[in-house]
Amino acid sequence: MALETMATGDLVVETVVDGFVGRISGLDLSAALDPGRAEALRAAWRDFPVLHFPDQSLSPEGLRRVGEVFGVPEPETPMNRGYLTEGEDAVSYVGNIHPDGTPYPFGNKRATAWHSDQSYFATPVSGAILHALRIPDQGGGTQFCNMYAAYDSLPAATKGKIENGVALHCYNAGPGGEAGPPLDEDKHGTWTPVRHPIVRTHPLSGRPALYVNHIHTYAIDGMAGTELLEELMAHATEPRFVYYHPWRVGDTVLWDQRCLMHKSAGDYPLDQARLLMRVKVAGDAPY
Numbered sequence: 001m002a003l004e005t006m007a008t009g010d011l012v013v014e015t016v017v018d019g020f021v022g023r024i025s026g027l028d029l030s031a032a033l034d035p036g037r038a039e040a041l042r043a044a045w046r047d048f049p050v051l052h053f054p055d056q057s058l059s060p061e062g063l064r065r066v067g068e069v070f071g072v073p074e075p076e077t078p079m080n081r082g083y084l085t086e087g088e089d090a091v092s093y094v095g096n097i098h099p100d101g102t103p104y105p106f107g108n109k110r111a112t113a114w115h116s117d118q119s120y121f122a123t124p125v126s127g128a129i130l131h132a133l134r135i136p137d138q139g140g141g142t143q144f145c146n147m148y149a150a151y152d153s154l155p156a157a158t159k160g161k162i163e164n165g166v167a168l169h170c171y172n173a174g175p176g177g178e179a180g181p182p183l184d185e186d187k188h189g190t191w192t193p194v195r196h197p198i199v200r201t202h203p204l205s206g207r208p209a210l211y212v213n214h215i216h217t218y219a220i221d222g223m224a225g226t227e228l229l230e231e232l233m234a235h236a237t238e239p240r241f242v243y244y245h246p247w248r249v250g251d252t253v254l255w256d257q258r259c260l261m262h263k264s265a266g267d268y269p270l271d272q273a274r275l276l277m278r279v280k281v282a283g284d285a286p287y
């Protein structure tokens, strides 16, 4: 692991994977951040779409405040409101148990296919932050896939094929399978497909990134079948573009939904507890 470090005051940013994963230490996220440090964190996020803050201790309110450094916390979607934390509208539990210890119905299979959160909305979230509360002894990591690098390395012919292309997204409609247990009728509502560019421009970096995923992207506009979609997915998820984050309790990880896919590895024994808290940050329509 090539570790390069850059210090801003007492805040240290290490390169874990160049242009992809960074680690920040020398900072207590539960304490109020002065404007200079908050800006340093936003700058680090532009350099590293995945930012790892080890050894943090956050309440639901504290996690929401960290979300506020990076934008506006997004209230949890209707289907996940049953997992909300006490008193916080935008902070929910993620894992295989509820905090009272009762098992989550989807076992270790939740979110185990590649996706970008809320791509089935016209304005999907820009980022999310997970904070680890209980982690299995073995496995239980989260994988991230760098969609900037995946796009950059596509053959010119494929880039030509998808230039100005539009993909169709709808909740859980992609070939990657379900992201969670089937929804109760009252939570399901009716889903309207949304159209997003296959290649989106990141609003902060100005760089192009592939923007399709296995759970919610079900078609490419004007094309029969999912062959090109599957080809793009197979390319994007090659091991050279993927980082596996092995969680430790207290880890806090921020990631950018606009230039990454992510999935739960699901590689842990079913009888072990896994519990994290999550806040999502509101975003803009892809272009």
Ligand code: OGA
Pocket (backbone or CB within 6 Å): 094, 095, 111, 117, 128, 130, 141, 142, 143, 262, 263, 264, 265, 278
């Ligand atoms: C999520 C998610 C993956 C994981 O919180 O949006 O997909 O590893 N989590 O729990």
Ligand code: MN
Pocket (backbone or CB within 6 Å): 111, 115, 116, 117, 262
């Ligand atoms: Mn997710």
